[in-house]
Amino acid sequence: MEQQEDATGAARTAGGTSDGRTGGAGRSTTDAVVAVRAPARAPARASVREPARGPVPGGADGADAPQGAEARPDADAAGTPSEELSPDPGLLRLARWFAEADPGTADDLCAASFGLYPARHFGAPAEPSAVDPAAGGPPGAEVSWWHGPTAHTPAPLRTREPRTAPGLxxxxxxxxxxxxxxxxxxxxxxxxxxxxxxxxxxxxxxxxxxxxxxxxxxxxxxxxxxxxxxxxxxxxxxxxxxxxxxxxxxxxxxxxxxxxxxxxxxxxxxxxxHKAGPGPGAVRRLEHPATGAPFTPGGYARLALALALLVDAPEQLPLGRLLAAMDAADPAPAESDPAPAESADLAMALAVLADWQVLADLPADLPAGLADASGVLTVDRELARAVPVGPPALADDAADLVRRAAEAEPGTAVRRRLAETPAVLAADLPEDQRAWLRDHRHSGPAALADFLGLEAEQRAEGVALLDPAEELTDLALSGAGTAAQAALLLVERLVEEVRPLPGETTGADVPVPDALIDGVLGDIADEYGLPAGWHRDYLADRTALRRDALDLLHRMGLITTRPAGRLLRAPAARYAPAPDLLPAPGTGRHSRRDPDITIPAPTSPRAGQRA
Incomplete structure (x- = not known):
């Protein structure tokens, strides 16, 4: 909560909490501490006191329904139409940082300042018999992902019902x-x-x-x-x-x-x-809850700007009044009518606030409703105050906020990576965190695996916590959809093409040429596209298919981009067929022959004489 106070310049007060449904500032008093704006910042406002209420019914398990909602006043005198909304300075500063950031920095800033990103894990585990020493296999921690057991399942032409919603x-x-x-x-x-x-x-x-x-x-x-x-x-x-x-x-x-x-x-x-920020380059972005479209820096700026006004807004707020207040408080106001992109950013911001239950009663057709600006929104101020977690008041700029939000002692930092990301590679860690992981190679992942019901996969390059149920993840590589199926096929074939041989000193990453990606993806689309029922738009636009497939692999940590080019990461090999480390049998006179292959007898008389 200290971070929340820094974000809003707030005083610590016992406050009401919301039901996430019809607003409810001051509905009942709890032992939770919420952060609110210091009274001196806001203009003088009339106050409406709610009748005192007893303790929240339901006990520790909250089984009974809350009472006393009928005692809520019909109107909030603090939100009379003649009074302007007062934006929170910390969130207003955050909105300016979003507007000035590039897309990648804006994604990192959102994760650091809101902390509402979900965990992300691989699914199917590798074959247990190959990594279990009791079963005759080598210890998992001594085996490389490049040459170890795989979780490969044939991907082509399989169908899978799409999940109704990501996550648990x-x-x-x-x-x-x-x-x-x-x-x-x-x-x-x-x-x-x-x-x-x-x-x-x-x-x-x-x-x-x-x-x-x-x-x-x-x-x-x-x-x-x-x-x-x-x-x-x-x-x-x-x-x-x-x-x-x-x-x-x-x-x-x-x-x-x-x-x-x-x-x-x-x-x-x-x-x-209150999750901490995952640090720079974490590949965590906010998306439209219905369409999955990624947020732009402008969308993030509109989101922070709306929150700056909603943390102290009345429970019933006309939509037109909110839009006017956002225009007045915008750190970079438009010189003329808003462009279509700006209207889309605003619609996405309000849609996410509705998904978080900060806002209710949004127009059914949001773009048209924004143009009309009619209707009255229901605001849950307590949920609005619960969203920010980062400390913008302490940071110098966006990059400093991202760095500060991720600071932690080595053990905590590594455990956060294990709990939130698909795989933790030792090569990606600072020296102090690498030493902690080396000293707690088994006990560290085991504690989290027991806490969250996951399975640890130890490899020479690092550790991954797996969720075979594919519930504790926002992305699934073996998921439904054309891009997901193409991404899985692409990573399988790329590993087969560039996988290092045993004994080669390559580390966790192997370069993968763009030309190879284009060629492999083209072969996959020609071979599996129509029979697998892939979306025709992707088959017609190979550039879009390439972009979305690589984006999924990048977000899953299987491909990374460096100044020198793209690199295929070692955990990608767990999705490819198991490597054949023996020389391929040939058919020549001096080749090692496969006993299962029968070579027909020569039919030429001269060839028979030579034999």
Whole structure:
């Protein structure tokens, strides 16, 4: 919360929290501390006191519905139409930094200042028999990703139903070990990621203490939900898991703080995990919740500008009044009517605020509604105040904010990478973090794997925490869609082409020429495009297919771009077929012959005499 105060120049006060549905500043008092603007900053305003209310019903698990909503005043005297909205100076400064940033810096700045990015992990694990020393295989930590076991599954022509939404799906339980999980989730298939509840190899052992097993599963479900969705409300799309967060908030607060250094604030209406910034070049961007279109620096600037006004706005706010206040407070106001790109940026910003439940009652057709500027929005000020986590008041500029937000002691910094990113390569770490990972090669990943229900994959180049259920990730390489299928096929063939031979000193990266990428992608599109039902727009526009496929591989950490060109990273080899390290059999007289190949007898008489 100290960072939140720095962001808004706020005073620490006990405040009401929201239900994420109809606003609700001051609805009930909790032990959570929220950051609000210092009273001296705002113009003098009349005050409306709500009647005193008792403690929030429902107890630790929040099972009962909140009461007292009918006592909420119909209007907020602090938001009379004659009074201008007062923007928060810290968020206004952040909006200016967004407007001046390039796209990559703007993405990093968003992750550092809001911390609402989800975790990202690989899915299917490698073949266990090849890495288990007990099964005769080599120790995993001594094997390179380039030549180790793979998680390869044939990609061509397979079909897969698209997921309805990225991130954590509804909680699934192991029916044998956990017959009941009081999370409100619907019954489902047994979850593959419930590691402590299911034994490996031999028959599963049903815990004798079923209550302890249920508690462990509930805590893991809640932790995974928060890591996938750092802002969870009691009435939002992940409301099924909110009672679990409330019930285990003390344990979750302690574990997140100890392992990752993330503060967790849980009130009666929402839970907020304050993630730290992942640092520069983390490839985390904000996208439109419906279309998936990436934010531009202008869109980020509009988002920060709207938040600067909403943290102290009235609960009922006319849309036209908000738009006028944003134009007046814009650090770089337009000289004439807004361009179409600016209108699209504004529509994206408001759509994300509605997705976060900061705003409600937006026009159904947002672009047309913005042009009309009619209607009244419902503002949840407490959720608006919960969004910023970065310290813009302490930073000199955008780059300094990104750096400050990622600062942590070596162990915490490495654990954050393990929990948030697909793979942690030692070559990418500073020396102090590399030394910590070397000294805690097994214990560090194991603690997080147990906390989040993941599986550790140790390799010579680094460590990856895997989620076989593909729930704790916002991206899945083996996902649906033309770009995802093309990306998987592309990385498979690139690895086969440039994979280093055993004994070659190449490190974690291997150069991959652009010409090879173009040639391989062209072959893939010709071979699999129409039979696999790929989108015709991609087949007609190979440049767009190349761009989106490489973008997915880049965001998954399998390809990186350096000044010298593109590099294929070692974890990419886990998606390619296992390497054949033996020489290929030939058919000549001096070649090593494959015993399964039968060479026909010569038919020429002269050839027979030579034989």
């Amino acid at each position: 799906r509804r909680a699934r339980r192991d029916a044998a070990a956990l017959p009941v999980v009081l999370s409100g989730a619907k019954p489902g298939r047994p979850g593959r990621h419930r590691r402590p509840e299911r034994a490996r190899g031999a028959a599963a052992v049903v815990p004798q203490d079923r209550s302890a097993a249920t508690t462990a599963a509930e805590r893991r479900i809640a932790a995974r939900l928060l890591l996938a969705h750092p802002l969870v409300t009691a009435s939002g799309p992940h409301a099924d898991g909110f009672p679990l967060i409330r019930r285990h908030r003390d344990w979750l607060t302690e574990r997140f703080d100890t392992l990752l250094g993330y503060p967790l604030v849980v009130g009666p209406w929402h839970a907020r995990l």
